[in-house]
Amino acid sequence: MAQESSQGPDRGLHRVVVIVDENSNPFELGCATEIFGLRRPEIGRDLYDFRLCSPEPSTLMRDGFFTLAGVAGLAAADTADTLIVPNRPDVEVPRRTAVLDAVRRAHARGARLVGFCSGAFTLAEAGVLDGRRATAHWQWADTFRARFPSVRLESDVLFVDDGDILTAAGSAAALDLGLHVVRRDHGAEIANSVSRRLVFAAHRDGGQRQFVERPVPDLPDESLAPVLVWAQERLDSPLAVADLAARASVSPATLHRRFRAQLGTTPLAWLTGERVALACRLIERGESRFELVARRSGLGTATNLRALVRRETGLTPSAYQRRFGLDGRTG
Structure with a gap:
């Protein structure tokens, strides 16, 4: 019933x-x-x-x-x-x-x-x-x-x-x-x-593959979790794929294969998605200085911020702020 x-x-x-x-x-x-x-x-x-x-x-x-x-x-x-x-x-x-x-x-x-x-x-x-x-x-x-x-x-x-x-x-x-x-x-x-x-991943982009291979790992430290957490704590730093690979103690090619197998996306696409998500949260919390948002989220410039936020959300940062910012929320 x-x-x-x-x-x-x-x-x-x-x-x-x-x-x-x-x-x-x-x-x-x-x-x-x-x-x-x-x-x-x-x-x-x-x-x-x-x-x-x-x-x-x-x-x-x-x-x-x-x-x-x-x-x-x-x-x-x-x-x-x-x-x-x-x-x-x-x-x-x-x-x-x-x-x-x-x-x-x-x-x-x-x-x-x-x-x-x-x-x-x-x-x-x-x-x-x-x-x-x-x-x-x-x-x-x-x-x-x-x-x-x-x-x-x-x-x-x-x-x-x-x-x-x-x-x-x-x-x-x-x-x-x-x-x-x-x-x-x-x-x-x-x-x-x-x-x-x-208790579910906050954001997996729709463009990720349906069928994600999950082979039994040869070594127990092949999980991406440690490097993902490490990167999420440093999104405002100039991280590159090579930095993630170095942190995971693997080559960039191996890291790329693991991202594809475990997450169905590339390291760069994941990193960009995490930065855009952080930028959106900063905007929602009331930060209206978009150059500062861009720096804190690792997106670099307000121009890059505008392009990526619009690509991911369909809204410009200003429109996103009006809709989801502190002044725009209802209830």
């Missing part, structure tokens, strides 16, 4: 609604609930008005593990500011018409749509992904392309943010995309707080 909503309705908050349908995956449902549905006493305010809905009073979840009941009816999807569509392991079975119609109505009125894992199939069946970028789990890439050739599938990334439609790849990527949405809505500081509550 489930309650209709984990928090009382408050139309002053952005409403996130999850459609649960027959054979939906519990993990992605749990991810959505953890990220968008829990109260945040550590933040001091709620971030979203969250609810579940279903086309049936009782919904049998994946493989009959359990039955979900006591949630809102499908009409709740028509109140969503963000609608998370259902997914399931059997991608060959079409979604019921009522669910697809709800997705189409949400898209037509400008709601944000989110698909976790095979949820991209639901979005594509509804016809809202035609000509758009999306991703899905790598094992279904060929099937997806064959069925939906008009969708621009990016099969080797964690998630795709195409503005008002966002899709995540495999199950764990739902957490990455969910935190990305929180970061987009509330800024890096709040997203970091949510990630700490989840």
Whole structure:
């Protein structure tokens, strides 16, 4: 059994609604609930008005593990500011018409749509992904392309943010995309707080690879954790990949291979992402001197800061400050 909503309705908050349908995956449902549905006493305010809905009073979840009941009816999807569509392991079975119609109505009125894992199939069946970028789990890439050739599938990334439609790849990527949405809505500081509550990486860029090789290490000190912590404590210093390699006592080529294997990205891309995240936090905390932000975050100049913050967030530092800075926050 489930309650209709984990928090009382408050139309002053952005409403996130999850459609649960027959054979939906519990993990992605749990991810959505953890990220968008829990109260945040550590933040001091709620971030979203969250609810579940279903086309049936009782919904049998994946493989009959359990039955979900006591949630809102499908009409709740028509109140969503963000609608998370259902997914399931059997991608060959079409979604019921009522669910697809709800997705189409949400898209037509400008709601944000989110698909976790095979949820991209639901979005594509509804016809809202035609000509758009999306991703899905790598094992279904060929099937997806064959069925939906008009969708621009990016099969080797964690998630795709195409503005008002966002899709995540495999199950764990739902957490990455969910935190990305929180970061987009509330800024890096709040997203970091949510990630700490989840004990999950605060920021993995959507462009990282889905399939990350994790071979059994030959030596116990091959973990990147020590060098990552060391670098995060020195982001304002002129660190280069060679410095990270020296700290790890390996060659730059070996470090590059380990980053690719363990994080699915390059040392330089990771370092740049960490610096941009620090810059965003400084801006959110009230620092308006962008040259100083650039120096403290290791980005060098205000020009470089503007370019990288805009690339990562879609906003200029000034716009980011107006939206997420101390004076721009609400609640």
